[in-house]
Amino acid sequence: MYPADLKYTKDHEWMKIQEDGTALIGITHYAQDALGDVVFVDLPEVGAQLTHGEEFGTVESVKTVSELFAPANGEVAEVNAGLNDHPEQVNEDPYGKGWMVKLKLGAELPDDLLDAAAYEALVGSESH
Numbered sequence: 451m452y453p454a455d456l457k458y459t460k461d462h463e464w465m466k467i468q469e470d471g472t473a474l475i476g477i478t479h480y481a482q483d484a485l486g487d488v489v490f491v492d493l494p495e496v497g498a499q500l501t502h503g504e505e506f507g508t509v510e511s512v513k514t515v516s517e518l519f520a521p522a523n524g525e526v527a528e529v530n531a532g533l534n535d536h537p538e539q540v541n542e543d544p545y546g547k548g549w550m551v552k553l554k555l556g557a558e559l560p561d562d563l564l565d566a567a568a569y570e571a572l573v574g575s576e577s578h
Contacts, residue, residue, distance in 0.1 A: 451570060452478065453545055457559075458569035461519045464545065465563065467555070472527055476549040477509060477518070477540065480573045485511040488540040491533045493518075493550055498526045500553060502560045507550070509540065521563060523556035 456464045462481035466474045482488065490510040500506050500520035507518040530549050533539060540548040564572065 452566040452573075454566045456545070456566065457521065457563040458566070458572075459519065459521045459563065460572060463519060463521050465521045465553075466545075466549075467559075468552075471555055473522065473524070473553045473555055474549045475521060475551050475553055476544055478569070478573075479544050481516070482541050482544045482548070485509060485516055486513045487511055488537045491537050491540060491550065493529045493533070494526050496526050496529055500524055500526065500551075518550065520553075522553065522560055524553035526551050527554045528552035 452458065456466050458464050458478065462478045464476055464478050468474065488509055488511050491507065492510070493507045494500070498506070500523065502520055502523050504520055505517045506520045509516050509518060529551050532547065533550065542548065
């Protein structure tokens with residue numbers, strides 16, 4: 451159910467590590483489903499430094515506002531500007547067009563990232 455080539459956080463973000471040492475970051479299908487219809491995404495500026503575990507933006511839905519937490523240290527290399535006009539892409543394609551930021555990763559990845567199986571187990575435990 452969750453793509454095996456991604457890393458996940460307990461806060462329901464995903465990270466796809468690219469060959470060039472950057473990583474795409476977004477929220478999981480589970481997170482977008484829990485939020486409902488996304489109407490606005492507030493993201494950092496290119497060049498911003500993100501710190502693992504710290505808030506870097508918010509996702510606003512018809513139901514609530516939810517914080518985004520950085521899955522790793524790094525510098526924002528790109529922001530998905532398409533979400534300004536089409537925030538619904540977070541709901542429609544959370545692992546594709548709904549990505550949020552591209553991060554130039556710091557030296558080491560955090561050791562608390564989950565693989566797909568561990569994330570699926572986490573989600574299973576939260577939905578009971």
